[in-house]
Amino acid sequence: DTAVSQTPKYLVTQMGNDKSIKCEQNLGHDTMYWYKQDSKKFLKIMFSYNNKELIINETVPNRFSPKSPDKAHLNLHINSLELGDSAVYFCASSQDKARSYEQYFGPGTRLTVT
Amino acid sequence: QQQVKQSPQSLIVQKGGISIINCAYENTAFDYFPWYQQFPGKGPALLIAIRPDVSEKKEGRFTISFNKSAKQFSLHIMDSQPGDSATYFCAAKRQGAQKLVFGQGTRLTINP
Numbered sequence: 001d002t003a004v005s006q007t008p009k010y011l012v013t014q015m016g017n018d019k020s021i022k023c024e025q026n027l028g029h030d031t032m033y034w035y036k037q038d039s040k041k042f043l044k045i046m047f048s049y050n051n052k053e054l055i056i057n058e059t060v061p062n063r064f065s066p067k068s069p070d071k072a073h074l075n076l077h078i079n080s081l082e083l084g085d086s087a088v089y090f091c092a093s094s095q096d097k098a099r100s101y102e103q104y105f106g107p108g109t110r111l112t113v114t
Numbered sequence: 115q116q117q118v119k120q121s122p123q124s125l126i127v128q129k130g131g132i133s134i135i136n137c138a139y140e141n142t143a144f145d146y147f148p149w150y151q152q153f154p155g156k157g158p159a160l161l162i163a164i165r166p167d168v169s170e171k172k173e174g175r176f177t178i179s180f181n182k183s184a185k186q187f188s189l190h191i192m193d194s195q196p197g198d199s200a201t202y203f204c205a206a207k208r209q210g211a212q213k214l215v216f217g218q219g220t221r222l223t224i225n226p
Contacts, residue, residue, distance in 0.1 A: 004157070031212060040218075040219075041152075041201055041218075041219045041221075042216070042218060042219065043158070043203060043216040043219075044216075045213055045214065048212055048213070050212070055212060056212060056213055090157050090158070092157070094212070097212050100207060100211075100212035100213075100214065101146035101147075101148045101160075101163055101205070101207040101214065102148065102160050102163065103158075103160065103214065104159075104160075105157030105158050105159065106157050107155075107156060107157055108155075108156070108157050
């Protein structure tokens with residue numbers, strides 16, 4: 001059983017397009033995250049939701065908009081894609097705020113913008 | 115300051131040897147220091163975590179050593195195996211916060 005799943009796994013698109021990445025966790029966790037991993041492997045938090053409430057909103061272009069329809073799902077919508085958005089995007093979840101050091105990551109979505 | 119500095123950037127160790135990865139931090143309000151392991155094409159996975167009131171934690175071949183006064187912590191992999199080849203990230207969590215601050219990552223290669 002997949003704990004944290006993401007779709008799609010690969011996404012190739014052109015500059016200017018709008019795309020979405022979906023994430024689902026079946027762990028019953030309260031908190032979910034989006035990370036961006038660049039070509040140098042650096043992991044950077046983008047957003048975090050706790051029980052559908054946005055609690056972390058890092059300095060990310062407002063072309064990126066997260067949406068949490070329920071606590072098991074966290075989607076990421078990106079408008080007007082740019083070359084610099086090419087990266088691997090990871091969704092993660094943690095049981096609650098207290099155990100946020102223990103995060104479960106999805107397999108990642110490799111976004112390539114041409 | 116919420117930085118965590120990790121070194122080395124890459125490390126090559128012979129099978130059976132000891133792999134050592136170091137991290138240093140500046141913010142004394144961190145309350146958890148986890149290590150994550152990431153294999154190519156996969157998401158990071160929690161390996162082991164330590165609190166600052168503990169000087170050492172061991173799980174199998176993996177040990178975290180923590181030096182609170184020096185604000186440093188390290189991961190030791192004993193009897194390193196080719197299957198340990200991966201990228202390792204140290205991280206820190208600030209007390210009361212949910213955000214993890216990650217180090218830059220260390221690409222570990224274990225030669226057979």
